[in-house]
Amino acid sequence: MTTQKIAVLGPGSWGTALSQVLNDNGHEIRLWGHMQAQIDEINNNHTNSHYFKDIVLDEKIEATTDLKEALDGVDAVLFVVPTKVTRLVAKQVAETLDHKVVVMHASKGLEPETHERLSTILEEEIPADLRSEIVVVSGPSHAEETIVRDLTLITAASKDEETAKYVQGLFSNHYFRLYTNKDIIGVETAGALKNIIAVGAGALHGLGYGDNAKAAIIARGLAEITRLGVKMGANPLTYSGLSGVGDLIVTGTSIHSRNWRAGDALGRGEKLEDIEANMGMVIEGISTTKVAYELAQELNVYMPITQAIYSVIYEGKDIKEAILSTMTGQLKTEDEF
Structure with a gap:
């Protein structure tokens, strides 16, 4: 492939890592963010130390706070911003773009209030004459x-x-390999909903439970993610692939996962507001829990793990009681939807 010009919107950990992948492949990268000190550090020191203490970036990766400069003449735009600001940034991109581009996103979440997937937001906010069909980049990946x-x-x-x-x-x-998939609903819902299960898996660890519990929450978590996703129009087979069980394993078992770490801290008795303040990064699983809980109610989907985590985060229920409620609920067959 010939060299492409790509704007990467969001200089967080994943946006920075994906910028390096694209730069390694010979593409021209413009990394956009709104914090001047961070942008200056990337340009002057070729580091992004808030996320990566010992990594030096290629000096060819350029960063800017000027969206017009970032988008000027690019072939493709990659959104890697938090879910809660995706719509705002998409509006700004639509106002700034003056030519058609390929639009991609690598964020994982569902918009609060609207319950919409991120590709839907991008479709709504960026006119069709300025973009391709949206491409979702998702799967088991720690920055x-x-x-x-x-x-x-x-x-x-x-x-x-x-x-x-x-x-x-x-x-x-x-070192970085992508597989194509037509099931955009399945890939996006898997990427968003697995963060909820990762919070639960971390909480079990924080409470001192072992590998049996870890295996149980991943397996049963995948079942309820699949139930909701299929009700929303996804292909059930997607959840047995990279963006489904693959992403769930990597997020639900690793200390690299901020959602797992948040759950672990909850399990150890820390308060949510302190956890969020100390994390220094967005914990998508917290807001996604509320969206998924509301969707489950709306679509009449059985999601006991999500409901238990929601009760802890949003209703103040004791975390041990919430776990007990999932263990003592109505007995069911394993394949019961």
Whole structure:
């Protein structure tokens, strides 16, 4: 593939790691963010020390706070901003773009209030004459491992196969491999909802439970994620792939996962407001829990783990009582929907 110009919106851990992947592949990267000190550090020191203490970025990766400069003449735009600001940034992009681009996103969440997937938000806010079909870049991936070029396999999902293949070609190399997928609903819901289960898995660890409990919450968590996703129109097979069980394993078992760490702290008795203040990064699983709980009520989907985590976070229920309630509920068959 010839060199492409790509605007990466969001200089957090994942945006920075993906910028390095694209830069390694010979593409011209413009990394956009709104914090001047962070942008200056990337340009002057070639570091992003808030997220990666010992990593030096290639000096060819340029950063800017000027969205017009970031978008000028680019072939593709990659959104890697928190869910809660995706719509705002999409509006700004739509107002600034003056040519058609490929639009991708690598964030994982569902919008509060509207319950919408991020690709839907991008479709609504960026006019069709300025963008391709949206491509979702998602799967089992810790930025801390990708930034050191550890082996990573994820998914590029889009309604349009050719656009997905273009994104596959942008990113794929000897350590970073993408598979295409047409099930954008399944890939996005899997990426968002697994964060809830990761919070629960961390909480079990914080409470002192072992591997049996870990295996149980991942398996049963996958079951309820699949139930909700299928009700929303997803292909159930997607949840057995990279963006489903793959992402759930990596997020629900690793100290790299901020959602797992948040749950672990909850399990150890820390208060949510203190956890969020100390994390220094967005914990998507907290807000997604509320959205998923509301969707489950609306669509009449059985999601006991999500309901238990919601009761702890939003209703102040004791976390041990919440776990007990999932263990003593009505007995069911394993495949019961």
